[in-house]
Amino acid sequence: MAYLTEKFGSAGALHLFAGAGETVAVARVPAIKASAKNRSKKASHGTFLYGLPLLGLFFLLWEIAPQLGWLNRIFFPPLSEVLVAWWALLASGVLIEHIGISLQRAAIGFALGVVVAIPLGLLMGRYWLFEKVSDLLVQTLRNTSQFALLPVFILLLGIGEESKVAITFYSSVFFLLVNTISGVKSVDPLLIKAARSMGTSDFDLFRKVILPASIPSIVAGARLAVKSSLFAVIGAEMLAAKSGLGFLIQNSQLMMETADMYAGILTLTVIGLTVNYLLVWFKRWATAWKGQSETSLI
Amino acid sequence: MDRPNMDRIVVSDISKTFQLKPGQFVTVDGEATDRVTVLDGVDLSIRKGEFITLVGPSGSGKSVLLDIIGGLTQATGGNVQLDGRRITRPDPKTGYVFQQYALFPWRTALANIEYALEVRGVAKAERTATARHLLALFGLAGFEDRFPNQLSGGMQQRVAIARALASNPEVLLMDEPFAALDQQTRELLQGELLRIWGKINTTVIFVTHSIDEAIFLADRVVVMTARPGAVKEIIDIDLPRPRDGDIRASAEFNAYRARVWDVLRDEVNKAQKDWTLSPAFSH
Ligand SMILES: Nc1ncnc2c1ncn2[C@@H]1O[C@H](COP(=O)(O)OP(=O)(O)OP(=O)(O)O)[C@@H](O)[C@H]1O
Ligand SMILES: [Mg+2]
Numbered sequence: 001m002a003y004l005t006e007k008f009g010s011a012g013a014l015h016l017f018a019g020a021g022e023t024v025a026v027a028r029v030p031a032i033k034a035s036a037k038n039r040s041k042k043a044s045h046g047t048f049l050y051g052l053p054l055l056g057l058f059f060l061l062w063e064i065a066p067q068l069g070w071l072n073r074i075f076f077p078p079l080s081e082v083l084v085a086w087w088a089l090l091a092s093g094v095l096i097e098h099i100g101i102s103l104q105r106a107a108i109g110f111a112l113g114v115v116v117a118i119p120l121g122l123l124m125g126r127y128w129l130f131e132k133v134s135d136l137l138v139q140t141l142r143n144t145s146q147f148a149l150l151p152v153f154i155l156l157l158g159i160g161e162e163s164k165v166a167i168t169f170y171s172s173v174f175f176l177l178v179n180t181i182s183g184v185k186s187v188d189p190l191l192i193k194a195a196r197s198m199g200t201s202d203f204d205l206f207r208k209v210i211l212p213a214s215i216p217s218i219v220a221g222a223r224l225a226v227k228s229s230l231f232a233v234i235g236a237e238m239l240a241a242k243s244g245l246g247f248l249i250q251n252s253q254l255m256m257e258t259a260d261m262y263a264g265i266l267t268l269t270v271i272g273l274t275v276n277y278l279l280v281w282f283k284r285w286a287t288a289w290k291g292q293s294e295t296s297l298i
Numbered sequence: 299m300d301r302p303n304m305d306r307i308v309v310s311d312i313s314k315t316f317q318l319k320p321g322q323f324v325t326v327d328g329e330a331t332d333r334v335t336v337l338d339g340v341d342l343s344i345r346k347g348e349f350i351t352l353v354g355p356s357g358s359g360k361s362v363l364l365d366i367i368g369g370l371t372q373a374t375g376g377n378v379q380l381d382g383r384r385i386t387r388p389d390p391k392t393g394y395v396f397q398q399y400a401l402f403p404w405r406t407a408l409a410n411i412e413y414a415l416e417v418r419g420v421a422k423a424e425r426t427a428t429a430r431h432l433l434a435l436f437g438l439a440g441f442e443d444r445f446p447n448q449l450s451g452g453m454q455q456r457v458a459i460a461r462a463l464a465s466n467p468e469v470l471l472m473d474e475p476f477a478a479l480d481q482q483t484r485e486l487l488q489g490e491l492l493r494i495w496g497k498i499n500t501t502v503i504f505v506t507h508s509i510d511e512a513i514f515l516a517d518r519v520v521v522m523t524a525r526p527g528a529v530k531e532i533i534d535i536d537l538p539r540p541r542d543g544d545i546r547a548s549a550e551f552n553a554y555r556a557r558v559w560d561v562l563r564d565e566v567n568k569a570q571k572d573w574t575l576s577p578a579f580s581h
Contacts, residue, residue, distance in 0.1 A: 197394035289445040
């Protein structure tokens with residue numbers, strides 16, 4: 001299922017967001033790139049249409065298999081029942097509340113990650129001593145599962161919001177850090193030389209040369225970081241929370257309200273896809289100067 | 299003698315020795331060493347408003363010398379004075395143009411030129427006006443909003459030169475600026491450069507591997523020796539200005555061509571025997 005949705009999502013992303021991405025790209029980049037963009041839009045449109053029948057079949061099976069008794073209705077309610085449950089959750093405002101809480105936790109953790117990782121990454125990437133000293137610690141932390149640390153976060157920060165923010169921060173910060181460092185390291189030395197020849201101060205060098213040159217790498221890291229903090233918040237909410245989408249899914253399962261459970265899962269999928277599209281669009285916008293059509297959605 | 303007052307740049311006995319990183323070695327004259335002397339006793343005086351071209355075999359330290367004059371690299375010995383002051387870091391009066399353009403790819407043509415003024419604290423309105431004016435001067439009006447990768451090589455180099463000129467430099471250092479361009483574009487840009495130089499009276503030091511280019515542009519051609527680099531000979535080019543492309547076919551031009559090549563040949567041969575040096579560096 002994940003595979004199918006992912007496929008569908010990929011095609012859909014290009015289709016849905018080609019329009020928005022293109023407006024931006026064209027506004028900043030006249031004439032030259034337009035034809036390439038059109039081509040990639042057409043191509044992705046085609047992929048989307050190709051993918052539709054299989055996805056439709058999947059949803060159809062989901063509907064009829066429980067109806068016909070091929071699957072246990074208690075464990076696998078038909079799609080229509082799930083949608084009804086989903087609508088009820090939505091109408092009551094419960095779903096929105098859970099979504100809001102989960103997104104807020106992920107967003108705060110991610111934002112903290114950005115604030116910490118980018119300045120740190122700029123320094124670590126530029127000054128080798130900085131990196132030499134901190135690399136081992138970073139590698140050690142980075143290879144420790146955030147879920148293994150959840151109990152530690154709870155011990156230190158309590159069961160409330162802080163421990164959730166901690167885990168989403170932890171889940172995003174290393175993607176951002178590692179990609180910022182590698183972005184800084186791959187800045188063309190000639191650009192730094194040119195900047196210095198124009199009398200650029202050290203501070204301006206970071207702000208006006210090294211940071212913008214590293215943006216493509218940082219944005220790629222940010223995509224991984226956002227996904228990672230979304231996954232982390234759901235996991236954490238399943239393990240230790242009284243609110244959020246993870247809690248909704250876990251709790252519905254415990255209560256045997258399976259339609260609600262699937263409604264929660266579907267919501268997650270939709271959020272995941274949406275966020276992914278937004279990030280693809282953002283990446284395109286932020287790196288429009290590179291002028292290459294971005295098709296990878298991974 | 300009134301020379302000292304006229305000299306804009308005085309290079310005195312410059313030497314430069316690179317200490318390689320730990321573990322790196324090169325073979326110099328049959329011996330392994332981790333120190334390489336690339337410049338040794340460079341003396342050169344350049345007058346205000348003069349157009350100097352610098353030729354020499356590959357590896358003779360032309361780029362290093364330019365970096366030292368630009369204040370980007372510290373010399374090991376000797377000193378460079380700009381208007382009587384010793385250069386220790388990039389001087390606001392100096393502009394630098396590189397072979398690979400070195401434009402910021404995330405900035406538009408206009409914003410690239412503005413950069414030079416931005417880091418000098420010029421106000422937004424003024425720097426935009428200056429940048430527009432310069433783009434127009436280089437025939438690039440209408441290309442303000444293009445990113446570098448949407449411009450041809452010749453256009454990119456025009457933007458890079460415009461950027462170097464934005465701060466009104468009194469000295470312009472150019473390291474093989476046209477080497478990556480095709481012949482037509484190259485000659486076009488040589489003409490443009492001379493035209494603009496004629497207007498602004500900047501002192502130019504221009505490194506090139508092309509003898510034709512060196513003669514066509516220069517008041518004086520400076521020929522460097524093979525590594526360790528020093529000034530081998532300075533050849534005055536007494537061709538009338540303004541110059542146009544036809545001058546290349548003239549007898550005088552041909553005579554200069556033979557003359558420069560004559561001086562350069564031995565050094566190029568020497569440099570070729572020195573090839574073992576090059577693979578150790580990625581430059
Ligand atoms: N940072 C450095 N460390 C060690 N050696 C260096 C360094 N920079 C330059 N060199 C060496 O100094 C020598 C002169 O280099 P330079 O780039 O100035 O030559 P050049 O005359 O500009 O050559 P070309 O015509 O090929 O551009 C070369 O042997 C080069 O490898
Ligand atoms: Mg060179």
